[in-house]
Amino acid sequence: MNLINLPTCNVLSLPSPPSSSSSVSNQLISLVRGGSSSLGRRVTGTLYGHRRGHVTFSVQYGPRSDPVLLLDLAMSTATLVKEMASGLVRIALECEKRHRSGTKLFQEPKWTMYCNGRKCGAAVSRGGACTESDWRVLNTVSRVTVGAGVIPTAELGELLYMRGRFERVVGSRDSEAFYMMNPDKNGGPELSIFLLRI
Template sequence: MPLPFLHPNTFHKMENHVLLSLLQRPTNPDKKPKSGGTGGGAGGLFRMFKLLPMLTTGCKMVALLGRPRKHLLTDNATTVTLFGYRRGRVSLAIQEDPHRLPIFVIELPMLTTAFHKEMGSDVVRFALESDTKTRKKKVLEEFVWAVFCNGRKIGYSIRRKNMSDDEIHVMQLLRGVSMGAGVLPSPHEKETGDGELTYIRARFERTVGSKDSESLYMINPDGASGQELSFFFVRLR
């Protein structure tokens, strides 16, 4: 039986000019990512994502990543998953708990291959803006969004009311996964021509600005510096 959808909480106030300055803020040139294997920390997640063509399609990666350290599953962070077929568009799903249905699902106006290239940089910041005039809804309940990546407008997206079969398939496979990146088995019995189904999942710190703004910042579980991945949701007044 499917679990009911959750709703986001209320946030601290975050003005729009602050959002723009964050999107344009350069990376600290003195900050050096911590070296290490592909399995540890935020940098490890990104390095693992760069190795996706080398991973084997199937459930081995999911089974391996489904045994994270206990504290990663019991903190108050939010789970974010970015996934999509290599020759398709990348989707974003936000969950308060990886065992529950997402509170927000949207297909971004970006090809998965383009997203892979962005992940090779030190900083990846997405901003989603809604120009809806009403304030009766919480910001993540809006449907139409203008999407920006690292300050560049890449198009518009509409939040899904209901998940597609492929999206449900991904959420079911990653039900026990706290963080990781890899290739998932396709839900289709025959090849669709869209390539492999890839994903990256991590825990994010969720900051509430007001009823009109929210932000998500990827958490490095080892406390080490590394690449930055963040999302900003703003409703224009």
């Protein structure tokens, strides 16, 4: 197995929205910026997927703990790599609020996804339900705190991953955000992921 460390992402404060951002992205940002938002714990986030497949985003409270969130994003791994090269990636996920629903935000099954203001399609949340292949990836990278690399696999070719610490910001029961942070402050690309139920 070859693990390759690459520059990681750095978001220590909320970046200003680009002029091309969608109204959904701006609404997410304003909700999380609101005075009621609270800084939560830092969590471990992993983005991974086969080069020609879709990306999965995993959130864990610790590097070896069970995932509390698994999102299958409406974006290919190759597309995410291209977006990261631009220096700023803002992923916004929006779902519809159902009346009298006690569903937790992480348990909402279907999301509309936007990346840098462009609609990408439907993302699917699996809550914390890991498949065997998810566990293989997360166990393989469990000792990686911050980094990116390639995991050779026999079935579908190389699997790419990017892993780091995220600041979790809770705006309300209907809005949360994750900001990937780089402790070295090396000016790498910025990544933020917003979840909004409206």
